[in-house]
Amino acid sequence: MTNKISCVITDDEPLARKGLRGYVDKTDFLELRGVFEDAFQLSEFMRANPVDLLFLDIEMPDFTGIEFLKTLKNPPKVIFTTAFEQYAIEGFELEIMDYLLKPISYERFLKATLKAKAYFTSKSQGDPDYLFVKANGKLEKIILSDVLFIEAMENYVAIHLIENKIITHTTIKSLLEKLPAQKFVQTHRSYIVAIDKVQTIDNNILYMNKHQIPLSKQSREKVIGVCKKNRGL
Secondary structure, eight states: OOSSEEEEEEOSOHHHHHHHHHHHHTOTTEEEEEEESSHHHHHHHHTTOOOSEEEEESOOSSSOHHHHHHTOSSOOEEEEEESOGGGHHHHHHTTOSEEEESSOOHHHHHHHHHHHHHHHHHHHHOOOSEEEEEETTEEEEEEGGGEEEEEEETTEEEEEESSOEEEESSOHHHHHHHSOTTTEEEEETTEEEEGGGOOEEETTEEEETTEEEEOOHHHHHHHHHHHHHHHOO
16 A cells, blocks of 8 residues: 555445545545446446545445445455445445445544554554553563453453453553454453454353453444354354
8 A cells, every 4th residue: 555545435426425525635645546426337447446445335226335345356445435324234244444324524534534544554564463551560562362352440451361461551442443453353342352262152242261251232243243254153
């Protein structure tokens, strides 16, 4: 990837295309390569013009955004832009970057594109296999493959490892932003788990190394989808 994220917009609504084009133009790390009315135009363009990111509407005549995405063997990252909430679960199972509900504010648009920027930056640098946290007045090196799960404890976070536990003064949100998304998933507002350590999912509980981790209703479909993709559950 270059310094900018190359992107295209596909939406059958003229006002939606105009609004998204304006948002892209004012976001300095995005580079617009094309604007299309339907998935057929987009497909024709992408045959010869690979891009990093698609802003893709779902409900389009003849060929939906989801149907189009399923035809791609190696799809770019996708941010769905839609007026319909019911496709959210299917979208995340397709590993989309984000899901924006219309009408889309620039603030929400920017949040989604910053997530994309963080992803491409991490990809270009290579995901680290460790991180440092401050604990007991010193920096502790955490090997990510040793992490079972992470638990929020008011103003602290407990990092549960295979052999021990480290408590650090931070937030679960801050820690989640530092972890590779393909290896860790948030299951509850107070918990993050290492996907490859999950042994069983039973209703609203995840089991791993004799630990029981709560699974919220809001996170359930996403977590199950991620685990299926990674472990074939």
